[in-house]
Amino acid sequence: MRRWVSVILVTALALCCVMGLASCGGSDEPGIVPEGTYSRDLAGTTINVYNWGEYISDGSDDSLDVNEEFEKLTGIRVNYSMYESNEVMYSKLKSEAVAYDVIIPSDYMIARLLNEDMLRKIDFSKLSNYHYIDPKYRDLYFDPTNEYSVPYNVGMVGIIYNTTMVEGTPDSWSLMWDEKYSDNILTFNNSRDGFATAQFLLGLDVNSTDKATWEQAAEKLKEQSPILQGRVMDEIFNKMENNNAAIAPYYAGDFLTMQEINPDLAFYYPKEGTNIFVDSICVPASSQNYEAAMMYINFLLEPEIALANAEYIRYASPNTAVVNSDDYSLKGNEILYPAAEATVPVEYYHDLDPEIRSYYETLWEDIVRSTT
Amino acid sequence: MKTAQRVYTALIFILIYAPLAVMILFSFNSTSSTSVFAGLSFKWYRELFSNSDTLEALKNTLLLAFVSSIAATLLGTVTAVGIYRMRSRVTREIIKSVTNIPMMNPDIVTGVSLMLLFVFVGRLLGRTNTLSFWTLLISHITFNLPYVILNVLPKLRQTDRHLHEAALDLGCSPVEAFMKVTLPAIRSGIVSGLLMAFTLSLDDFIISYYTVGADFQTLPLKIYAMTKKTVKPDMYALSSVIFFTILILLMLINMAGMRSDNNSNGSKKSKKKV
């Protein structure tokens, strides 16, 4: 049995050596933002950042590692963790057991957090880069006084399809109910986006406070259940990139990422209308390192950093320095920046009162379980 | 019959190793796909060793496994000795039943119950960052403890009570008697308990998933986050590295074991013949 001890020790040692070797490979190139722009007074402290998956330039595929860049510049350690939906983020925050300093929720979730006193005001005097934010994304409905949020990304939901599997050029949500493509259709694995696919198709209000219209949408969704291949969130990348499914609604920016890998993919905004969203940077009320959070937010607004993020995430940027930059490979991209925004009607999600919310959540659980 | 047995065994092994083979193959893929093989390259191994996040998660995982298994082994061994010496049958049975709970309960229940405890206590104390490295460590020690106790206890039962008393009579202090007489006798139980605890802690995802805070990510949690989007082959590369490290180690030990076994087997066999 004594040999087992040596197994443990040797394994651990071997792994440590591997890590030691690896850490030698770190680059010492000069940072993209000149040193000295940010004070190093807070060096040695830590901030907890909670963001969507695939929502920051993270150093993979020769991109810029934004968090590492920030750490190099300020000496502040970034604890970065990810969530897959607004609801997951909300639950975690609501547990009051984890203190985050920076979060990036979507519009309706910001409204809810604000409603429940879970956000802290942002000190705009510390954000020297705020002037880059396009005024049309300021003072939106969820933060009317513009005190709690800084826009990070903008986007719209559309339908991605594989041109080798889908005939013609579809233009409606009804494609997702087409039995011809049975077992080739994916859909959202979160209630709000999931419901919206049916609501837009049926011409219902996505922010309805009438339970009956939610039931109507739920019926439509149950009808769709038998022909679905699956309910997914970011697993969609793998499935669409490898021709495992033909049709899936998702966020426009992510389509561009998928198309890069699988050129057979195409995209459209359904004619019935679709969701438009703004994901904004906020600071939770429980933040423990507020000053560092301000520095981090300002850092995300730096033109070079915002550009690196926009290139990596491929969502539309509210940052004018990015949008007008000639280095921006997606400059004027017609999917991200549609010429006349009125081509299809767009609608924001609003936060609904808790009763409606728990009602549609229950309906949603029912729909998901009806698939089995 | 012999051939049928061999074929069956081989088939099961093929099944067990199929995904590992796929994983190792795709770790050498030249594109980021984990299902279409485009060409051979070491790109993902380079990527892996330059990804500071992954390496930190690996370091965290090892650290947590070390600390929690050693703490559980110390506490568990002391407890086992205490249970063994206990005179009251009722108390002993109660302690043993409680010890069985984390082993019988599914991990998800253990994880949820601990999380609810931490959240509950955190609220009572008005803290906003209850979940942290410490709650993770407590959880890991908690689920490791029963394995240590249940590995040590049978060994204690096999020892001769009188040896300990003899040592006392010969003038040893209780601590000395324990160190010199009992400890060597139960060492193999302690070591297998430690090993089990270490492995369980290394591999745990479910309990960590519920009790982790923002400041400490382990490898299984990182892998989970990645499988939520796309797993790039660098995760496969990492798994392959771990796989081969353990394979080589186990092979070395196995060879050493075979050699010593062949020697002792010879004597055993001759005994049986007699």
Next chain:
Amino acid sequence: MNKRTHSAPRRRGLSFLLDAPYVLWSALFIVIPLVIVVFYSFTDAEDNFTFENISAISNYGTTIRISIEYSVIATLITLVISYPFAYFMTKTSANAQRTQMLLVMLPMWMNLLIRTYAWMNILEKNGIINRFIMLLGGDPLKLLGTPAAVIFGMVYNYLPYMILPIYTVMSKLDPSLLDAASDLGSNAFQRILRVIFPLSVPGVVSGVAMVFVPSISTFYISQKLGSGKILLIGDTVERFIKTSYNYNMGAALSLLLMVIILVCMFVMNRFSSDDEEIVV
């Protein structure tokens, strides 16, 4: 005599001292958490007493039914596969047995998440198996997102947990018992049925428990191999805790899981003698 009466109270004090830290630890982190699960199960978001969560469990009839169904089927399949495998293992040379043990245990060092993810890629619509079928001119099969895929995932991931305890028990069987059985005129089949199987029951019981418990409570396997369409109890608990912020329902369903497992353990214990050593 004198000495013994003297040392007894001292020992009791010592054993209490040795166990005190653990008693405290297990009270804090094993017993109280379960009490809190019960507390959450019977309260609402405002901490008021209610039976609503418990009665709401009845809405999850299908989920509970398929969870039990799938995990029972998976456990049975695992048992059927493992039993002959373990038996054949004991028939080989000592070195071969050691190597096979190692090969069975080795994949357990790979994370379950990665193994399951690899299977997902193999079973995909356009995955390795279907590509192979199409190469042979067949039609691709629907593998992922079916109950079969989920059950397969359970069998695959927990197979070693069944093989190891059965093998451990079998390898300790006294060969002279079998010799005695053949001397008394029983054939190979009878020997397996009458001698080997009854003696291997403790291994089987322990294996069944070690496969059934993680199977019925899994959420990762069903998430990945069920394509988000097949929800088991574990998935439902996970959704309540992680997405809906409904700790009360999450706790109620956790309680249900515990009850199901306790009942199963009780039933199984009637088949086997009380054995406190773990067989691995």
